[in-house]
Amino acid sequence: MSVRVLVVGIGSGDPAHLTGEAVAALNAVDVFLVADKREATRDLVTLRAELCAAVITHGRYRFVEVPDPERGPDAQRGSAAYAEAVRAWHAERARRHAGTITDEVGSEGTVGFLVWGDPSLYDSTLRVVGTIAGQLEASGVEVDLTVVPGLSSVTLLAARHRIALNRVGQPVHITTGRRLVEEYDPALGDVVVMLDGDLACTGLVDAHPDLEIFWGAQLGLADEALVAGRLVEVLPEIRARRDALRQARGWVMDTYLLRPA
Structure with a gap:
């Protein structure tokens, strides 16, 4: 008995950004599992469904929503407490998904996980799926896992601004908003920041006024927003546009690159 699991990077949600491999993988899925994060991100479930409808050529697939466990106030946790909270969240998420696969897919079939951007970069899906696979295999179900890469937000960011991520012979550093201020150094080169809910780059303005x-x-x-310029000058515009997007959709997915002058 075996279950085939496909983890598919879907880029931004635009069907034009899917690779041919991703389209083929989506067409092979019987059941898509999506995390139900309640009304705040209902729009994200709709976008996934619209994407699949645009490229899947059969009607036998279906979506199953799995209630997502509460994660808690990450901003109030130190590094150790944050890491422990994430591990507990992943474990509970895996337990719920494994149970849903057993109930909805059974011992034969193909289940799909849709990942915004690319599964390799600041996304927990592969870790969770690894735990799911362990739980299923412990119950006698073999798991055949395939990962399909997608177009990341970092790639799109560079394309939209018509820039390379690095300057000639220089490094690129990718980090999170949570870590940015404590580890920032111009010697890092160009710095890509992801998962920044509070624009942590504000904390760099005084010490690094010439950052771009x-x-x-x-x-x-459709509501893509872009801003570029000296950090100290454009931060108010970024905050305003970010707030407007959150008010309109209930969520914001953004990333940015910091470049020393």
Whole structure:
């Protein structure tokens, strides 16, 4: 008995950004599992469904929503507490998904996980799926896992601003908003920041007034927003556009690159 699991990078949600491999993988799926994060991100479930409807050529697939466990106030946690909270969240998420696969897919079939951007970069899906596979295999179900890469938000950000991520012979550093201020150094080169809910780059303005920023939100969607310029000068515009997007959709997905002058 075996279950085939496909983890598919879907880019921004624009069907034009799917690779041919991703389209083929989507057409092979019987059941798509999506995390139900309640009304705040209902729009994201709709976007996934619209994407599949645009490229899947049969009607036998279906979506099953799995209630997502509460994660808690990450901003109030130190590094150790944050890491422990994420591990617990992943474990509970895996338990719920494994149970849903057993109930909805059984011991034969193909289940799909749709990942915004690319599964390799700041996304927990592969870790969770690894735990799911362990739980299923412990019950006698073999798991055949395939990962399909997608167009990342970092790639889209560079394309939209018509820039390379690095300057000649220089490094690129990719980090999170949570870590940015404590680890920032111009010697890092160009710095790509992801998962920044509070624009942590504000904390760099005083010490690094000449930093440039290339910011993008909802990349690849109809309400895509772009801002570029000296960080100290464009931060108010970025905040205003970010707030407007959140008010309109209930969520914002953004990333940015910081470049020393």
